[in-house]
Amino acid sequence: MVRRGRPSAEVTLGPLELRELRARAGDADRPIAAQRARIVLACAEGRENTEIAEELGIDRDAVSKWRNRFMREGLDGLSDRPRPGRPPEIDADRVARVRAAASQPPPEGAVRWTDAALAERTGLSRASVGRIRRGAGSESGSQLGSESGSQSASESAAASGSAVPAADTGGVPAAQPASPEEDVAARRRGEQLRSAIFEAVFAQLDAVGYSRLTMEGVAAQARTGKTALYRRWPNKEALVADALQDALPSPTEVTPGQSVREDLLALLACMREAFESKHSAAFHAIQAEPGPGTDLVRAVVRRRVSDPCRRMILAALRRGVDRGEVEPRAATAEVANVGPAMLIYHRLTVRPDITDEYLATVVDEIVLPMIRPVTDQKSAR
Structure with a gap:
C-alpha cells in the first residue's frame, strides 16, 4: 500500500535513552510523562x-509534536516548556499523584489527610502538597482541600474529641466514613481491580453507549476512585481500547499443531471466537455509533486478532513447506489472508454464526488445494 503525505521523521534511540523511556512508560504515578515516553518508543x-495515535487514543498532531520535540532536543524535549506569564509551580503529574493519595483512606488513626501525611506518602515536600491542595481547584464537584495554619479546625476538633463540622472537612473524599462497598473496592488491587474496571466499561457501553461513556461513570460502576483509572489510562479512548482488547482472544496463544491443517483450523477457530466474544454486542454497539468509536474498534480488532492471525497462518505455511506439506510458492501473505477473509465475508454477508463445518470447508476445500505441493496435485488427478 502506498503511503500518502510526507513520511514521519525517523527516531533512533541510544541504549540510555531506551532504558529511560521504558522506565518512564511504566511509571503509573506520572501518566503524562508515561504517555509521551510511549509515543517516542512507538x-x-x-x-x-x-x-500510534489510533493505538494510544490521542490526536495525531500530539504524536507529531512529541516526535519532533524528541528529534530536536532528546529527552529534555519531553518536558513541558515554560509558558507566558507566571510559570506553574506544580506540574500535572504531581497533582495527579497527590489526588491519587488523597482518594485513599487516611493513615490509621487519622480522621483526614494532612499536608504532612500526603507529603510522606507521595514523596513531595509539604509546601508542594499545600500548594496543590489549595490551588488544584474542583473536579467533578470535589476538591483536595487545604490546611489552614499548623492544624485545621477539623483536626483540632478530632484531637479534643468534639464533633467535626461538616463544612470543615476540606472536601477530601477519604475524610468521609467509608461504606462496606467502598472498603471492598479500596482493598482491590492489580488484576482484580483491572477486571472490575473492564467489566464496568462494558456495562457502561451497554447502558449509555460509547459517545456518552465517561471515566467518572466507569469509576462509579466499578466502585473505585476516578484516580485509579487515570493512573492507568490517560483518557477514555485508551481505557475502552484496553477493555476491548482484553475481551478478545489472542491468536498468539494458539499452540502449533502437527500439520498445517491443524494450525489452520485452530487459528481460524480463534478468529471465530473473537467474533463470538461475550462482549461482541458492545463491539457492534460502538461501531453503530457515528464518530471515532468505529475506528477504535477496527484498530483494536486488527491489532489483537486479524493481523496476528494472518502472521501466524503465514508462519504455519512456512512450517508446512519445511515438512513438505506446502508448495513453497504458496507460503505468501496473500495466501495467508484467504482463510480470515472468507470468515469475515461469511459473517458479514451470509450469516453471523460460523460453524465447525464451515471452518473445515474453508480449510479443506479452499486453502489446502491452494497450497498443496505440485507433485501432490498431479497425483490427485
Missing part, C-alpha cells in the same frame, strides 16, 4: 503517527 519502532 516512533522508534518505525511506526507512523496515525497508527
Whole structure:
C-alpha cells in the first residue's frame, strides 16, 4: 500500500535513552510523562503517527509534536516548556499523584489527610502538597482541600474529641466514613481491580453507549476512585481500547499443531471466537455509533486478532513447506489472508454464526488445494 503525505521523521534511540523511556512508560504515578515516553518508543519502532495515535487514543498532531520535540532536543524535549506569564509551580503529574493519595483512606488513626501525611506518602515536600491542595481547584464537584495554619479546625476538633463540622472537612473524599462497598473496592488491587474496571466499561457501553461513556461513570460502576483509572489510562479512548482488547482472544496463544491443517483450523477457530466474544454486542454497539468509536474498534480488532492471525497462518505455511506439506510458492501473505477473509465475508454477508463445518470447508476445500505441493496435485488427478 502506498503511503500518502510526507513520511514521519525517523527516531533512533541510544541504549540510555531506551532504558529511560521504558522506565518512564511504566511509571503509573506520572501518566503524562508515561504517555509521551510511549509515543517516542512507538516512533522508534518505525511506526507512523496515525497508527500510534489510533493505538494510544490521542490526536495525531500530539504524536507529531512529541516526535519532533524528541528529534530536536532528546529527552529534555519531553518536558513541558515554560509558558507566558507566571510559570506553574506544580506540574500535572504531581497533582495527579497527590489526588491519587488523597482518594485513599487516611493513615490509621487519622480522621483526614494532612499536608504532612500526603507529603510522606507521595514523596513531595509539604509546601508542594499545600500548594496543590489549595490551588488544584474542583473536579467533578470535589476538591483536595487545604490546611489552614499548623492544624485545621477539623483536626483540632478530632484531637479534643468534639464533633467535626461538616463544612470543615476540606472536601477530601477519604475524610468521609467509608461504606462496606467502598472498603471492598479500596482493598482491590492489580488484576482484580483491572477486571472490575473492564467489566464496568462494558456495562457502561451497554447502558449509555460509547459517545456518552465517561471515566467518572466507569469509576462509579466499578466502585473505585476516578484516580485509579487515570493512573492507568490517560483518557477514555485508551481505557475502552484496553477493555476491548482484553475481551478478545489472542491468536498468539494458539499452540502449533502437527500439520498445517491443524494450525489452520485452530487459528481460524480463534478468529471465530473473537467474533463470538461475550462482549461482541458492545463491539457492534460502538461501531453503530457515528464518530471515532468505529475506528477504535477496527484498530483494536486488527491489532489483537486479524493481523496476528494472518502472521501466524503465514508462519504455519512456512512450517508446512519445511515438512513438505506446502508448495513453497504458496507460503505468501496473500495466501495467508484467504482463510480470515472468507470468515469475515461469511459473517458479514451470509450469516453471523460460523460453524465447525464451515471452518473445515474453508480449510479443506479452499486453502489446502491452494497450497498443496505440485507433485501432490498431479497425483490427485
